[in-house]
Amino acid sequence: MTIKELDEYLFINSNQYFLGHENIEVKPKVLQGIVKRALMYFGNARPKIWRKYNFNILSEKTIITEVDGRFVVDIHEIYLTDPVYFETPVTFKWNFDNRNNFLWSMFTGTYNIDFIVKPTLEDINYNDQEFLDMCLGLYLMYVGEARKAFNLSELPFENDGSDLYSDGKELFENTKESLQEENSSWYLAIK
Numbered sequence: 420m421t422i423k424e425l426d427e428y429l430f431i432n433s434n435q436y437f438l439g440h441e442n443i444e445v446k447p448k449v450l451q452g453i454v455k456r457a458l459m460y461f462g463n464a465r466p467k468i469w470r471k472y473n474f475n476i477l478s479e480k481t482i483i484t485e486v487d488g489r490f491v492v493d494i495h496e497i498y499l500t501d502p503v504y505f506e507t508p509v510t511f512k513w514n515f516d517n518r519n520n521f522l523w524s525m526f527t528g529t530y531n532i533d534f535i536v537k538p539t540l541e542d543i544n545y546n547d548q549e550f551l552d553m554c555l556g557l558y559l560m561y562v563g564e565a566r567k568a569f570n571l572s573e574l575p576f577e578n579d580g581s582d583l584y585s586d587g588k589e590l591f592e593n594t595k596e597s598l599q600e601e602n603s604s605w606y607l608a609i610k
Contacts, residue, residue: 420543426450428551429558444565445558453561454540457553462537464598465549466492469536473500473529481522483515489536493517497524498531505531552594559587 429450430436435443445453471486483491494515499507513524543550563584 420540420545422447422450422454422540425454425540425543425551425554428545429555432551432555433558433562435562444562449561450558453554453557456557457550458538458540460595460598461547461550461553462490464601465538465547466535467538467542468495469534469542470531471534472531474532475529476522476524476527478527479524481524482520483522483534484520486534486536489534489539489542491517491520491534491536493535494522495533495535498533500529500531549594549598553591556587556589556591556594559583560591561587563587 426445426447429445430443469486469489474486483494485491494513497509497513498505499509501507509526509530511525513522515522545551560583563580563582563586566580566583
């Protein structure tokens with residue numbers, strides 16, 4: 420998902436289209452802040468598998484904190500790079516210490532590795548409803564906070580900033596709670 424796609428999704432689903440996109444209070448910097456905050460919570464609960472081809476393991480103890488701009492949580496599997504045995508997991512012992520971000524490996528070389536990473540916005544799609552709900556909640560909170568100073572009356576629609584803020588906060592908190600209630604270490608059972 421791109422920031423533009425997310426902006427359009429939030430604009431339409433927040434029911435703020437009657438104001439026009441050019442009059443909405445959420446500017447690009449604010450939207451980036453909303454995305455960062457939502458990714459922080461969503462990434463902890465829903466890490467993704469990211470395959471890195473031709474990854475070099477240079478020593479028995481390799482420090483790996485991020486790969487392709489994504490924070491590494493764990494390693495799912497290490498595969499041989501040989502074209503004949505492309506999807507064959509390695510047979511040697513390895514372990515990823517996710518507390519210190521060390522890959523302990525008996526062998527060095529070039530391998531394909533499935534990392535478990537915290538997602539970036541590029542990894543999100545419309546199926547990640549929890550992420551979209553968190554963003555929508557934060558979006559409504561921001562719009563509501565910006566509009567608390569004034570209240571439009573005698574219009575055929577409601578535009579109360581306090582209501583927008585409370586609706587957004589409720590959506591954000593409920594989504595955050597549901598993510599925390601789930602076992603966030605599901606990916607450890609994959610091994």
